[in-house]
Amino acid sequence: MTSAPQPPAHRASGRTGRPRSAEADRAILDATRAALVELGWGKLTMGDVAARAGVAKTTLYRRWAGKNALVVDAVADLFDEHLDLPDLGSLQADIEGVVLRFAALLDRPETKTALMAVVAESTRDEALRERIRSAIVERQKGLVLLGRERAQARGELPREDEPAVAARTADLIFDVIAGAVVHRTLVSAEPVDGEWARGFTALLIGGLASAGAAPPV
Amino acid sequence: MTSAPQPPAHRASGRTGRPRSAEADRAILDATRAALVELGWGKLTMGDVAARAGVAKTTLYRRWAGKNALVVDAVADLFDEHLDLPDLGSLQADIEGVVLRFAALLDRPETKTALMAVVAESTRDEALRERIRSAIVERQKGLVLLGRERAQARGELPREDEPAVAARTADLIFDVIAGAVVHRTLVSAEPVDGEWARGFTALLIGGLASAGAAPPV
DNA sequence: CTCTTTCGCTACGACTCGTAGCGTAACTGG
DNA sequence: CCAGTTACGCTACGAGTCGTAGCGAAAGAG
Known part of the structure; x- marks a missing residue:
């Protein structure tokens, strides 16, 4: 429930459908680091990271299982x-x-x-x-x-x-x-x-x- | 907001009024350690510790400022x-x-x-x-x-x-x-x-x- | 052009937080 | 024995977070 079984980022490119935005990946990780500096671990929230990254909260949960993995x-x-x-x-x-x-x-x-x-x-x-x-x-x-x-x-x-x-x-x-x-x-x-x-x-x-x-x- | 300015436990005994229960102190700290083992830091809640210790949640906050200090x-x-x-x-x-x-x-x-x-x-x-x-x-x-x-x-x-x-x-x-x-x-x-x-x-x-x-x- | 996957968005129930208010219990000094 | 003082258990509360579900739109693949 806490850690992510899915691969960290991009999957094999042989897939069909809309690909995941690599730019979003960067924005999310950058936002995570920035939020970590300002808020610390305890007050860091997924919603806040999503807002900073300009991304929907659901996108975070589609890629990472939770705060830990992120x-x-x-x-x-x-x-x-x-x-x-x-x-x-x-x-x-x-x-x-x-x-x-x-x-x-x-x-x-x-x-x-x-x-x-x-x-x-x-x-x-x-x-x-x-x-x-x-x-x-x-x-x-x-x-x-x-x-x-x-x-x-x-x-x-x-x-x-x-x-x-x-x-x-x-x-x-x-x-x-x-x-x-x-x-x-x-x-x-x-x-x-x-x-x-x-x-x-x-x-x-x-x-x-x-x-x-x-x-x- | 996170750490406690008040002394950890018993104050000078020259005070008037009902004294703090030393037994409650022990029960709370024991309950904290037990909860920590079962739940880990992330899922440990003040309410849960209080329930385990057989103590009101407000009593916890009267003695410690939050999870950290506790x-x-x-x-x-x-x-x-x-x-x-x-x-x-x-x-x-x-x-x-x-x-x-x-x-x-x-x-x-x-x-x-x-x-x-x-x-x-x-x-x-x-x-x-x-x-x-x-x-x-x-x-x-x-x-x-x-x-x-x-x-x-x-x-x-x-x-x-x-x-x-x-x-x-x-x-x-x-x-x-x-x-x-x-x-x-x-x-x-x-x-x-x-x-x-x-x-x-x-x-x-x-x-x-x-x-x-x-x-x- | 159709199929597939991801996207942003909104809404939701469940939970936790930390505080306030109340009546009661315990102990002290007169 | 009787105020006065402090801690207690209990209940209730608004605020905030969690993780998920459902939707229509967007972006590539064949």
Whole structure:
């Protein structure tokens, strides 16, 4: 009842009949983000989004199952735009870079509100959690794998032998980086600036080095 | 309009008139947690909580300003019960212990749902954020300080000279521990078991050791 | 030109919100 | 024992939101 079984946007074009307006899609997602900034999650209403987008309320419900699914898609767009990992030449610089970029993304009011609200709702909705995972989490995790690949090519990190261990380590690093930045930004409510990013990166790289040198019991 | 200016529970007892029922307080907070488990944040209604608690809806509004404030208090109770830091003899064991205890707390369905939802709402409500900070975050942060104190007494960690640096480091560690556990549990949706706790602790201690040995530029 | 699908619009019952008003219950100070 | 004061349960209310249904018109496909 909460999450959407239907595909997020356009379907296969072999269909007959009037096609869905792609422009309406954009307008709706833009309106969702704007309304999120002004009203927050709790006071965001479907009717308001429809009015902002210049679209009938029924059109919203034809495409998304409800507030949850709509907001997930609206936020996923932002992650598409702002998540990449430029090669900055060293592991230290790469991690600092991704930390700062992720922090900048979380600093946007529409992102911080929406992401947490959707995650909260996902604790009760398996389909919604899958949607978040594929739309947001997996893309971020790809950055971790890419960063490690580069660091190994540079010789900054040892190559893992066992793929199972390598996967576990990557998951761990991902949770540590994303978790620390999110917690600092949203719970502690203090800024992720260059100084914090340096301190955090030093901590993480130090841990990786020593953990690699002395593998766990 | 969202958060409560009034004190959470009992006022100074020098007052005249009928005192507030402490039993009702308990019943309401219990009912809130139960409803949270069954319905989730989105479908939780004040009327439903009142009915479960055997209390008039108006009584709820006399004590709390709304859903947000009510849920913060309901969850803060859980943190009171389950957060402490037994001395396990080593820094490694202490960290693993607190990670596992915190993870067990987050594994409760009422905690995971409520905490995220309240944090999400707090991004738009300064008073609510303060309430979360004093009711939950500061108590957790105390554990970090206590753990470091013990580790320094054991000689496992160097004593910080500058208090400013020491405070920054404590904040960093706090965000890393709490953030990683929360992210692993709620976003990655994978279990924090003994194996994960060992790997994480090894990473953290390694980082602390090397950061202490080679202070940041 | 017909068929199919989406569109905007209106209207609807069901539900929740937060407040107000009332009479009653509980406790305090004289 | 008797005001005075405060909290309580109950009922009722207007305002707002939800998600759906039904309609005629618009936009492409064959």
